[in-house]
Amino acid sequence: MIDLLALCAFNAAYADTIDSDALEQWPGFFTEECHYRITHIENEREGLAAGIVYADSRAMLEDRIAALREANIYERQRYRHLLGMPRLQNAQAESAEARTPFIVARIMATGQTEVFATGVYQDRFVRQEGQLRLQSRVAVCDSTVIDTLLALPL
Amino acid sequence: MHNDIQSQPVHWSGPGLTRIPFAVYSDPQLAADEQARIFRGEVWNYLCLEAELPDAGSYRTTFAGETPVVVVRDDDGEIYAFENRCAHRGALIALEKSGRSDNFQCVYHAWSYNRQGDLTGVAFEKGVKGQGGMPASFCKEAHGPRKLRIASFCGLVFGSFSENVPSIEEYLGDEICQRIERVLHKPVEVIGRFTQALPNNWKLYVENVKDSYHASLLHLFFTTFELNRLSQKGGVIVDGSGGHHVSYSMIDTAAEKDASYREQALRSDNDRYRLKDPSVLAGFKEYDDGVTLQILSVFPGFVLQQIQNCLAVRQVLPRGTTRTELNWTYIGYADDTPEQRKVRLKQSNLVGPAGFISMEDGAVGGFVQRGIAGAADHEAIVEMGGDATASSEGRATEASVRGFWKAYRRHMGA
Ligand code: FES
Numbered sequence: 001m002i003d004l005l006a007l008c009a010f011n012a013a014y015a016d017t018i019d020s021d022a023l024e025q026w027p028g029f030f031t032e033e034c035h036y037r038i039t040h041i042e043n044e045r046e047g048l049a050a051g052i053v054y055a056d057s058r059a060m061l062e063d064r065i066a067a068l069r070e071a072n073i074y075e076r077q078r079y080r081h082l083l084g085m086p087r088l089q090n091a092q093a094e095s096a097e098a099r100t101p102f103i104v105a106r107i108m109a110t111g112q113t114e115v116f117a118t119g120v121y122q123d124r125f126v127r128q129e130g131q132l133r134l135q136s137r138v139a140v141c142d143s144t145v146i147d148t149l150l151a152l153p154l
Numbered sequence: 155m156h157n158d159i160q161s162q163p164v165h166w167s168g169p170g171l172t173r174i175p176f177a178v179y180s181d182p183q184l185a186a187d188e189q190a191r192i193f194r195g196e197v198w199n200y201l202c203l204e205a206e207l208p209d210a211g212s213y214r215t216t217f218a219g220e221t222p223v224v225v226v227r228d229d230d231g232e233i234y235a236f237e238n239r240c241a242h243r244g245a246l247i248a249l250e251k252s253g254r255s256d257n258f259q260c261v262y263h264a265w266s267y268n269r270q271g272d273l274t275g276v277a278f279e280k281g282v283k284g285q286g287g288m289p290a291s292f293c294k295e296a297h298g299p300r301k302l303r304i305a306s307f308c309g310l311v312f313g314s315f316s317e318n319v320p321s322i323e324e325y326l327g328d329e330i331c332q333r334i335e336r337v338l339h340k341p342v343e344v345i346g347r348f349t350q351a352l353p354n355n356w357k358l359y360v361e362n363v364k365d366s367y368h369a370s371l372l373h374l375f376f377t378t379f380e381l382n383r384l385s386q387k388g389g390v391i392v393d394g395s396g397g398h399h400v401s402y403s404m405i406d407t408a409a410e411k412d413a414s415y416r417e418q419a420l421r422s423d424n425d426r427y428r429l430k431d432p433s434v435l436a437g438f439k440e441y442d443d444g445v446t447l448q449i450l451s452v453f454p455g456f457v458l459q460q461i462q463n464c465l466a467v468r469q470v471l472p473r474g475t476t477r478t479e480l481n482w483t484y485i486g487y488a489d490d491t492p493e494q495r496k497v498r499l500k501q502s503n504l505v506g507p508a509g510f511i512s513m514e515d516g517a518v519g520g521f522v523q524r525g526i527a528g529a530a531d532h533e534a535i536v537e538m539g540g541d542a543t544a545s546s547e548g549r550a551t552e553a554s555v556r557g558f559w560k561a562y563r564r565h566m567g568a
């Protein structure tokens with residue numbers, strides 16, 4: 001059975017990977033065929049499918065990191081994720097569904113820290129070769145407004 | 155008309171359009187004048203899509219510049235718009251972003267309005283137990299929020315506070331009308347909405363949209379991943395007023411073949427920078443003219459975008475001198491197949507606040523805004539491609555940016 005502690009450990013590693021700039025490892029948290037989307041609560045309520053980021057394969061997530069490293073231009077910035085306790089909605093031996101609230105602060109090149117996003121991850125986890133992986137993570141932001149740009153993943 | 159002699163808060167060094175005083179991006183008096191002369195003046199402000207007002211009673215709250223507006227469809231099928239400001243003390247009338255309503259009632263003292271913006275009810279109008287109430291001379295018909303003229307074109311709803319603004323077709327002109335019709339030729343459906351808060355004056359974003367020359371310099375996604383080594387045919391159209399523009403290009407399939415053959419030998423060197431999942435760009439042909447990219451703007455703050463199969467409208471709204479809200483509405487056609495819809499969703503990775511080819515646009519305006527602090531007496535140089543505002547086939551030109559300033563100076567009487 002996938003339990004709460006396993007999900008907490010997974011999320012802690014996920015957040016630390018992004019916050020410590022080990023972005024190349026981030027796609028590894030997902031299954032090869034996966035769904036990753038960043039949206040907000042109003043789109044979700046209305047059933048509108050588009051995302052700020054919309055990916056349906058791990059390769060697309062890898063491409064995004066490669067683009068951030070090689071092509072996209074943005075000021076240096078990093079995140080600090082604070083993740084709440086996952087609310088397990090459905091736990092089985094090989095899969096689980098959970099909702100986990102997040103708050104992400106953004107630290108800019110200027111030295112300023114500001115709350116950048118809050119929301120909830122709506123997740124579906126599966127166990128593959130003994131490892132937990134995300135088959136689907138939809139980051140539903142509480143705010144409908146994104147400040148300036150969203151470079152790093154949530 | 156603005157031929158009144160009023161003092162201009164910002165000094166233009168000449169009649170031309172190649173030198174833009176930096177003060178236009180920060181002067182508070184100028185920003186206030188823009189609200190009166192442009193957004194509440196002789197322009198058509200984009201308000202929303204007709205598709206967002208499907209039924210009688212459907213409404214949306216939106217803005218004309220900074221002025222809050224309610225847009226609503228009535229039983230007669232027509233669309234009406236009025237200032238979202240109660241005639242009593244000025245509170246917002248409608249608080250939600252959208253909804254359905256038979257009428258509107260202000261929460262403060264319960265004055266009510268019909269869908270056409272007429273004041274229809276005043277709570278306690280006759281007083282209570284013979285005490286108080288409005289004077290007998292008070293005439294509800296004489297009071298109400300200011301109404302906007304409405305024009306709908308290809309499913310785009312525009313509103314104007316001006317009695318003198320020409321019809322929407324005349325305002326846009328033939329070329330722009332055709333280029334809108336090209337994309338909005340059948341019913342659309344909203345597939346997502348996002349707002350991007352920009353740390354800069356609204357005009358810097360509008361200029362960025364019109365500035366086709368920055369694209370291949372700032373946005374390196376296509377070049378890095380070797381997707382844009384094609385010589386693309388295209389051009390820039392600037393309408394007679396200067397305020398509207400289209401830039402467009404098409405992938406030249408003959409050139410594509412040539413280039414890909416030539417590059418076979420080099421490919422091994424560059425494996426690192428190829429898309430692992432190129433499906434993000436795998437589109438389908440949807441327009442017979444071969445145009446794969448068309449960015450169109452309408453003065454003052456509307457953008458219609460076709461980037462391959464990714465369609466969106468953008469509404470640029472000033473929020474004080476150094477803040478802008480950019481509202482993205484992603485659309486598909488109502489008759490999209492599930493496969494076509496999926497393509498649009500994937501290609502939306504190219505645009506918006508996290509867009510591979512547009513995330514930078516959210517930041518560069520801020521770089522300018524921060525860069526020009528303390529330089530209110532200096533000016534920008536907009537001289538690429540000369541000093542004209544004419545249409546051209548080449549895109550290494552700032553003609554459409556100069557066109558914006560031509561329209562801007564006319565409206566502002568500057
Ligand atoms: S302000 Fe609206 S009823 Fe008084």
Ligand SMILES: [Fe+2]
Binds near residue numbers: 362368369372373511
């Ligand atoms: Fe751009």
